[in-house]
Amino acid sequence: MIGAAKRRLTSPAFAEDAAEEMVASRSFWADAGRRFLRNRMAVVSVGMLGLLILFALFGNLLARWTYEEIDWNLLGRIKEEGGPSLSNGHWFGVDELGRDLYARTVQGTRTSLMVGFVAGPVSVLLGATIGALAGYYGGRFDRTVLGAYTIWLAIPYIIFFVVWQAFFGRSLGQMILVIILVNWTAGLLIVRGQVMMLKNREFVDAARMLGMSDLQILARHLAPNILWVVVIYTSLVIPEVIMAESLVSFLGVGIQEPNTSLGALISAGAATMTFGTLWQLAFPAAVFVIAQVSLFYIGDGLRDALDPKER
Amino acid sequence: MLNYTLRRLLMVIPTLLILVVFAFYLMRLAPGGPFTSERPLPPAVMANVLERYGMDEPLHVQLWTYIRNILCCFDFGPSFAQKDRTVNDVIAQGFPVTLTYGFWSAVFVLLLGIPLGIVAALKHNGFWDYTMTGLAIFSQIFPNFVLAPILVLLFTLSWGLLPGGGWNGGQWQYVVMPAIALGTSYMASVARLTRGSMLEVLGSPYIRTARAKGLPERTVILRHALKPALLPTLTYMGPVFVYMITGSVFVDVFFSTGGIGQDFIDGAYSRDYSILLGLAILYAVLTFALTLMVDLLYAWIDPKVRAGLS
Numbered sequence: 001m002i003g004a005a006k007r008r009l010t011s012p013a014f015a016e017d018a019a020e021e022m023v024a025s026r027s028f029w030a031d032a033g034r035r036f037l038r039n040r041m042a043v044v045s046v047g048m049l050g051l052l053i054l055f056a057l058f059g060n061l062l063a064r065w066t067y068e069e070i071d072w073n074l075l076g077r078i079k080e081e082g083g084p085s086l087s088n089g090h091w092f093g094v095d096e097l098g099r100d101l102y103a104r105t106v107q108g109t110r111t112s113l114m115v116g117f118v119a120g121p122v123s124v125l126l127g128a129t130i131g132a133l134a135g136y137y138g139g140r141f142d143r144t145v146l147g148a149y150t151i152w153l154a155i156p157y158i159i160f161f162v163v164w165q166a167f168f169g170r171s172l173g174q175m176i177l178v179i180i181l182v183n184w185t186a187g188l189l190i191v192r193g194q195v196m197m198l199k200n201r202e203f204v205d206a207a208r209m210l211g212m213s214d215l216q217i218l219a220r221h222l223a224p225n226i227l228w229v230v231v232i233y234t235s236l237v238i239p240e241v242i243m244a245e246s247l248v249s250f251l252g253v254g255i256q257e258p259n260t261s262l263g264a265l266i267s268a269g270a271a272t273m274t275f276g277t278l279w280q281l282a283f284p285a286a287v288f289v290i291a292q293v294s295l296f297y298i299g300d301g302l303r304d305a306l307d308p309k310e311r
Numbered sequence: 312m313l314n315y316t317l318r319r320l321l322m323v324i325p326t327l328l329i330l331v332v333f334a335f336y337l338m339r340l341a342p343g344g345p346f347t348s349e350r351p352l353p354p355a356v357m358a359n360v361l362e363r364y365g366m367d368e369p370l371h372v373q374l375w376t377y378i379r380n381i382l383c384c385f386d387f388g389p390s391f392a393q394k395d396r397t398v399n400d401v402i403a404q405g406f407p408v409t410l411t412y413g414f415w416s417a418v419f420v421l422l423l424g425i426p427l428g429i430v431a432a433l434k435h436n437g438f439w440d441y442t443m444t445g446l447a448i449f450s451q452i453f454p455n456f457v458l459a460p461i462l463v464l465l466f467t468l469s470w471g472l473l474p475g476g477g478w479n480g481g482q483w484q485y486v487v488m489p490a491i492a493l494g495t496s497y498m499a500s501v502a503r504l505t506r507g508s509m510l511e512v513l514g515s516p517y518i519r520t521a522r523a524k525g526l527p528e529r530t531v532i533l534r535h536a537l538k539p540a541l542l543p544t545l546t547y548m549g550p551v552f553v554y555m556i557t558g559s560v561f562v563d564v565f566f567s568t569g570g571i572g573q574d575f576i577d578g579a580y581s582r583d584y585s586i587l588l589g590l591a592i593l594y595a596v597l598t599f600a601l602t603l604m605v606d607l608l609y610a611w612i613d614p615k616v617r618a619g620l621s
Contacts, residue, residue: 007543151326153550154598158557159591163334166579166587167341243454247557250456251564251576263456270460270565274468274475281464285457292452 035305042301045294064089065100120238123183131188135195235299345391387589392581398589409570416494428505450496
């Protein structure tokens with residue numbers, strides 16, 4: 001689904017539509033905002049995501065345990081008594097080591113959302129910058145960038161990811177850094193296309209005649225006109241990044257214990273489900289699914305609201 | 312066409328070289344190695360071990376030896392962490408497994424995805440259409456690492472129909488779940504893509520002409536609409552194969568199938584340079600081979616592309 005959306009964004013027809021739209025309308029963002037608010041699923045999803053962010057930020061105020069504390073009372077009896085319970089303060093039960101799953105889920109949600117909302121936008125920004133420069137200057141630089149882009153897309157990211165994680169430690173910062181490095185191609189192609197389309201417009205000529213430098217033109221005149229493409233693309237990249245982080249954590253080369261992420265929690269829950277401790281899988285998986293569903297509908301709503309062809 | 316194939320093959324060489332050099336230096340310059348442990352070895356022993364694996368020489372000499380061994384004798388060197396195995400052994404043991412369920416997974420993706428997309432397009436806004444949209448959203452939300460535990464929960468723990476892991480020489484019961492877990496989300500994307508392009512083709516004038524001529528609907532669909540409608544799906548298969556290779560690492564780990572993904576992750580844990588590098592090369596070659604195959608198939612089917620190439 002994301003694939004289809006990306007293909008539409010990179011198609012020449014889209015660049016055409018987009019350039020027309022931007023130059024034609026003045027109250028573009030206001031219109032888009034109104035259209036977005038009319039999309040009920042998208043608005044509900046924003047609400048859900050907001051709750052999830054609150055959960056990640058302030059959820060541990062409700063916790064009676066920290067995420068690394070072991071409840072020795074329950075050890076050896078986790079299957080019988082480790083389940084979700086209001087009386088002993090483990091709202092989501094405990095994990096296989098007797099640690100409070102609620103606190104761990106809060107911690108995992110925090111990690112996953114942080115990775116998504118930091119690494120996603122930053123990598124799109126990086127890709128967009130490279131794309132804009134390539135589109136604006138063209139020539140040999142453009143060809144080099146495109147060549148590197150093609151090669152990069154042909155390499156499964158997991159290779160780079162695993163090698164990097166194995167050798168450079170597994171902290172949150174490293175994780176974000178490696179995701180940005182792996183994703184440097186995000187948004188590159190669309191922004192390049194948009195810039196190539198817009199750079200021959202009269203307003204750019206006018207700016208150049210007024211004596212603005214290339215960088216000024218890019219920053220003041222072209223950037224505002226492609227901002228919305230970047231916004232749509234970012235909304236597609238964030239869930240992908242969260243997914244990638246979770247996959248890597250699932251494989252055991254993600255965030256280091258006792259810190260955790262949704263992927264690592266799902267992995268741990270999946271490993272113990274044969275012992276009848278299903279809640280260890282259910283709660284993290286549910287949070288993950290809620291995050292993905294709401295991000296999906298928000299992205300969908302943004303696309304509908306911003307893409308001129310979708311109306 | 313031949314020219315194009317050759318050019319593409321030539322492109323692979325510098326790409327692989329970049330990958331090897333990059334991965335090699337990345338691993339070697341990072342702190343730690345396969346022989347660092349909690350209790351450090353005595354310096355004399357360490358020196359011996361390093362010499363045994365040729366690691367006492369300067370890095371670029373090691374790199375050159377490594378590349379030369381691959382080129383002359385197809386030798387990827389010994390494993391550092393597993394004393395009695397070479398990288399070639401690991402590949403020979405694991406790769407057929409990964410390839411087997413990967414193949415069946417691709418069959419599942421295409422044989423279910425394409426017909427589902429076509430039916431959804433033909434019954435536009437009907438039951439199958441909605442089912443498929445539902446499936447597409449479902450697969451977006453349940454990626455393979457959430458789907459796989461759910462599958463095991465249902466088919467193994469609740470109903471006892473299929474084994475929850477292992478390989479057992481590749482008996483069909485052991486292949487089913489890895490193939491489905493690996494393929495489902497791509498199956499949904501393929502179906503969605505096929506549906507979209509089929510709808511577009513069905514709305515085009517030449518289909519109207521075909522219908523106006525009084526051709527039976529079967530002929531219109533199979534002879535006129537199908538081939539152009541499948542072209543976008545075909546281009547999408549390149550990226551899908553790349554994603555599936557990534558997914559196979561997960562499947563190997565989760566289902567303990569004994570494929571190369573497990574060795575790759577183990578290699579990362581034990582900092583087994585040669586395993587990591589060897590398998591990275593294997594993954595990259597596999598990706599290039601599959602992408603090239605898709606592109607050639609595309610050129611072969613689409614006359615416009617073929618004309619553009621020569």
